[in-house]
Amino acid sequence: MSTASEVGTEPLVTVTTTVNGQEVTATVPPRLHAADFLRQRLGLTGTHVGCEQGSCGMCTVVVDGEAVKSCLLLACQLDGRSVRTVESLAEDDRLNPLQQTFKEEHALQCGFCTPAFLMTATALGQQGRGCPSREEIREEIAGVLCRCTGYENVVTAIERWFAEHPQRAEDADPSPEALR
Amino acid sequence: MTTVEKPLAVPTTAPRAGGIGSSAVRKEDDRLLRGDGRFTDDVEPARALYMAVLRCPYPHARVLRVDTSAAERLDGVLHVLVGAQVRAATEPLPVLRPVPGAPRLPYFALAQDVATHEGQPVVSVVATSRHLAEDALELIDVDYEPLPHVIDVLAALEPDAPVLHPEVLDSNLLAANSDGSGDPEARMAEAHVVVEGRFRINRVTALPMETRAVVAEWRPGARELTVHVSTQVPHLVRKSLAEVLRLQESDIRVVASDVGGGFGLKLGVFPEDVLACLHAMALRRAVKWTEDRAEHFRASTHARESVHDYRIAADAEGRILAMTNVYATDIGGWNSPFGSAQLSSVVLNGPYRVEDGYAERRVTLTNKTPIGAYRGYGQPEVNFAYERLMDTLARRLHLDPVELRAANMVKQEDLPWRNPTGAVYDSGDYERCLRMAAEAIGWDAHRDAPRVPRADGRLVGIGFSSFVERTGYASARFLANRGSQFGAHESVTLRANRSGGIDVYTGVSSMGQSSETAFAQVVSDVFGIAYDVVKVHAGDTASSPLNTGGFASRTMIAAAGALKEAADELARKTLRLAAGKLEAEAADLEIAGSVVRHRDVSGVQVTLAEVFTGAITGQGIPPGEDPGMEATSHFEPSDAAYSFGTAAALVSVDPGTGEFDVERFVMVHDAGTVVNPTIVEGQIRGALAQGFGAALTEELRYDPDTGQLVNGSMVDYFVPTAADLPPLELLHTEVASPVTPFGVRGVGEAGTIPPGAAVANAICDALADHGVELSSLPITPESVWREISGRAAHVDTHLNPSPGDLPDGGDGY
Known part of the structure; x- marks a missing residue:
């Protein structure tokens, strides 16, 4: 050897x-x-x-x-x-609004795919577009597989996050200074 | 959920937050949402080394010569293992759920003289990085002598088939089991009608998003082997590793913290777990292996593949007289720890009353990846067969398929009822679920409408699938009779802490089934303590009581009882100690959130933190009381519980091309008393997604000529994405089970059962005028088109039952 x-x-x-x-x-x-x-x-x-x-x-x-x-x-x-x-994503001890919505909607089970859905949604939120339809969300997240949830609650969480957090671009993209 | 019907008298008050029946927020979520889960590949001990595994590229080959010298010379390579070293140092991998009557196969972690499937490990290498370990594999020279192989499960049973394990068996029939009662052949002979068919079930795989992984560390001075592994059953892995490695169980600690999906695939030890331990023990360094996805498709277990020859006999009114199933089930090249699915026999009659029937299982070896457990474990397979035949029977007798089902279902007043294989169905209202599904899907309006194309040219059909789901196990005695290496109980330890909270220790690892949440809900509900201060520590054999583990939809039905017993014991002691402090009678006190208080006198209270601290220090406790505030309980439910339900699919079909869309899918389901409605709905939806995958898009295909897996990658094996699933409508009933604490039934697997049959029945309904009878999974536009255009291959042969008397169902399933 x-x-x-x-x-x-x-x-x-x-x-x-x-x-x-x-x-x-x-x-x-x-x-x-x-x-x-x-x-x-x-x-x-x-x-x-x-x-x-x-x-x-x-x-x-x-x-x-x-x-x-x-x-x-x-x-x-x-x-x-x-x-x-x-x-x-999390702000100090607090989940950010996207994470919090995932939690409230039971959008995760084993949690292995969850970071990928969160980052996909975060990028989607930064594109500055209006609330996507459920069908559009389904297409947007189809690049991330999940074997636990059947996706329904993931779609619901992202839909709710868009609807309730129109300022999401700022939520989703804190400045580098804020992250330090 | 859309509808909840509760037939029994239940409290109308809303459940307490965090208690049983509430949609408590999950304990697991915060860490997982922050990327702070601890999956096995996240474990990175200091100075860890990395393993890579060379695998047999042939389906069946003799290993003539292995030359690892060039690999050993590669910079960074520290250790290489070949088959002979493994043979000398280990015992064969144990089978936890053996097939009765099956001989033990010499399944070692590395191939010995002959490899029996593509992907079987042949050499393992450890290096300072995964890159270097994989580089080293390229330098290994193996001479193989390819041997004749057999891929098809029926061909493997033919007399001229190459025999996989000639040293143990003279054919590829690992074992045959028959279970049944009555005289079904006599009923068949006197029946007005017998419908029969051969049903082929596709080979699929659970495909958890986290592949398998293991990290092994050995401290020889301490005789301590610490194994982090992605498993559903840490204590059974510990037991198995002790046997294979010839260690004492006390030498081994197994930790499964976060598991990225299990679904039955992660039950028991796999060869790579053993190899990582052997390397770690030789090198005295941590050794890590994380399966890549290409390996996963070939070296983790597959599931479901089987051929079922089913018959249903009925009288002229459609009353079922007998039901039989003779089936060949593929087990692949070896008997994996959970091996062949047994529930195909147990629930052969589904929810229907059948007095005369049997199931004969032929467990068959083929040159393919070993079969293991997968969510549903034999139940989706037979559901497809018997529910397809129920529709065939209805058409034959010109009966309404809903009425035919309703007339034959076991009636609520007849439960508990013992089926032909000895399974005792506990309770339920099967017909109500069927009626709810029929109403929700609009069956009455559809039934009598002519099957004419819509404006878009499509024909529309509705199909049903009614099912029962066995959850948990009948008893330890039943398991012992069948040679199983585990019990029917579950075990927990509850330990109070000085902060005023309760720590729960369980060997059930967290794999998405939300057991941390549900366990904390039960403790909170029974003890009266706030949900937030109950913390569940899961999956570490060093801290949890010896248990069975999370599979077979069994966790809650067994663990709920253990949690209740332990919480009751702690609550009684807490009240006694608080009574001493408050100079009151324990009977006058109650636990509420963070305090023990007097029921009638406000202001008379003491905090749980103070009571627990007194117990833990032994200071200030009443005379005669022992110090400590801890309880361990083991609980075995009195029997298995049977969940049940009916699914209905509305499908449109293009009769020209066979293309189809599932436009609506209604699932009516009963899981007994619901501990957490949100979690139950999540389990149903997730299992339905896997059910749809297996029914419509997933199939592991082997090239019959080369014996190699054709589509073993994520690019070629199609699991449903968010854009693929049909809209799912969930309805729910709640009949408490009499055999479990709180009346819970298991819930994990039910959704996998009905999609295939419901969709196939809907397509056949739509195409009734074309005489289409689907009998294979997956259902694809091509398979539908072949049926419409008469191009489908049909067989006239069928498997004959073995001669001889039917065995009794024994002690019952």
């Missing part, structure tokens, strides 16, 4: 990115994908990994305002970009 090098020999690249309002510089293997970078290097384990194929949507985060599947991005592609994960 090899004992010469415990870390193995992989070339490394440097990436500088803003995650939840904080600038991060890290050296990473080029093949490290963004979801593993967030989870393993930054300890942001709220972003989950379900298929590493871009199909299940568990790893959805917001990059520069867009919901993206972080397993399909390499960590080095985050260079110069701004990333938001589920850990940025």
Whole structure:
């Protein structure tokens, strides 16, 4: 067995990115994908990994305002970009209005997919559009799979959040200063 | 929920917030919403190492030679295991729910001489990163001798089929079991009509969004193996690991904190759990493995695949005289810990009164991924068959399918009633659910209308599916008779703390079923303490009493009793100690929120924090009282409880193409006394979604020539998305069960049962003039089109029952 090098020999690249309002510089293997970078290097384990194929949507985060599947991005592609994960949503001890609505509507069961729905909805809320219909919400969240809830309550929660929080763009996108 | 009908006298006052019957907010939600859940892959011990597994690419192959030398030379690779090392160090994986009469197969964590399915582990490697471990797999050289394989479950039973385990068996029939009573063959012979059919059930998989994962750490000096694993049954994993690794149970701690969905798939140990432990013990370092999705499709369990030859005999008025099912059920290449679904036999007659009947199960080995438990566990399979045949019978006799069902259902006044396989249905009003479904879907108006196309060219049909769902187990004695390695009870420990709260310790891990919430509701309700200060600690064998675990819709029906007993015991002691402090009679005191107070004299009260602190320190307690405020209770319900209901689907079909849409779906369901209505509705909706997936879009397909899984990825295996599900209308009745505490019935699995039959019956109703009789799942536009256009393959053969007398149903299911 090899004992010469415990870390193995992989070339490394440097990436500088803003995650939840904080600038991060890290050296990473080029093949490290963004979801593993967030989870393993930054300890942001709220972003989950379900298929590493871009199909299940568990790893959805917001990059520069867009919901993206972080397993399909390499960590080095985050260079110069701004990333938001589920850990940025709660305000101190309080769930934010979107999270609170998910709780009240029983929009989660095992909770593994929940961060992905929250980030998908957060990105949707930032697009500055009016209240989507239930059908539109269903189409918008169809990129995230859930095996527990049957989706009905997820749709209801997002619909209610849009209806009750017209100021959601501000809720959903606090400034980097506020996040620090 | 839209409607609640409560036939029994129940209190009309609203339930107390957090108590039984209230929609208490979930205990689990805050951490999960913040991304602060602790799933197994989130556990990252210091200096952890990472495992990767090389898997057999063939369905059936002899492993001739394994060369790992190049992999071992790769920088960062620390340990490699091959089959011979595993054989020397371990026992075969145990079966927790064996098939009666089945021999034990030598199922080791790594393939020995022969691998029997694509994806079976052959070599495992540990390195300093997952990337390097997977790089190392590329450097391993294995010579395989491909062997003849068999994929089809019926072909596997043919005399010329290649035998998977010739050292143990001379065919692929692992075991056959028959359960029944009466003389069904005589009833068949004298019946006015016998309807029969062969029903093929598709191979699907539970597909929890969190794949399996394990983190193993070994401290040899302390003889302490700590295993974080994504499982529904931490205590059964601990027991199994002790057996496989030849350790004492006391050497092992299993922790399953948050589990990202189980659905029956995460029951018992899998090969990778054993491998991670072996590596960790060899290296004295933490070893972690997280299954990737491609592995999940091949190395976690599949479910449901079976072929059922069903018959129903009836008289001219449609009264059922007999019902039989001879079926071959696929178990894949090995007998996984939960193996073959047993409930296909138990509830062969569904909600219908049948005195003469039997089910014969043939558990069959094929060169495919092992079959395991999946939500519903045999019940969706037979529901599809008997409910399709009920409609066939109605058409044959020109009877209304709703009236035919109603006339044959077990009547409320006849319950409890023992079915032909010995299952005792406890209570319920099956017909009322059927009538409610018929009314909600608009059956009366539809029934007599001609089946003519709508303006859009589509034909519309309505279909029904009535069902019972066995929840929990009959008894420990019943389980013992069938060789099961667990009990019918559930166990909890309640321990008061000095903050004035109660900690609940349970071996039932949190996998989305909301047991933390429901457990806290029961404790709050029984004890009188505020819901907010009850905290449930789940899934750690080091702190929880030995229990059975979360499966078979059994958690609440058993745990509710244990929680009630323990909470009652603590409440009695709390009142006695408070009486001492308040110089009052315990009988005059009550617990309310955070205090114990006098019922009649206001201001005479003491906080729970003070009472609990006194008990914990032993200071200031009355003479004769022991210190401490803790209770452990084990509770076995007197029997299994049967949930029940009826679903109705309204489906439009394009008779030219076979395309169809489920335009309405009504589910009427009874889960007995409801602990939390919001959670119950969530369970029904989630199970229906899985039921629709299995009925319409999901099927694991194997290439018969290569024996390989064709669609083993999320891209190719279609689980329903938010945009795919039909609108679901839920109705509800509430008949308390007499066999469980509070009258609860299990609720986890019912939704998986009726979608296939209800949708198929609706399509067949719409296409009645085309003579369409669907008999296979999944139902797709193509399968409907094949039926319409006469291109469907039909078979004339059927499985014959084994000769000999029917065995009695024994002690009953």
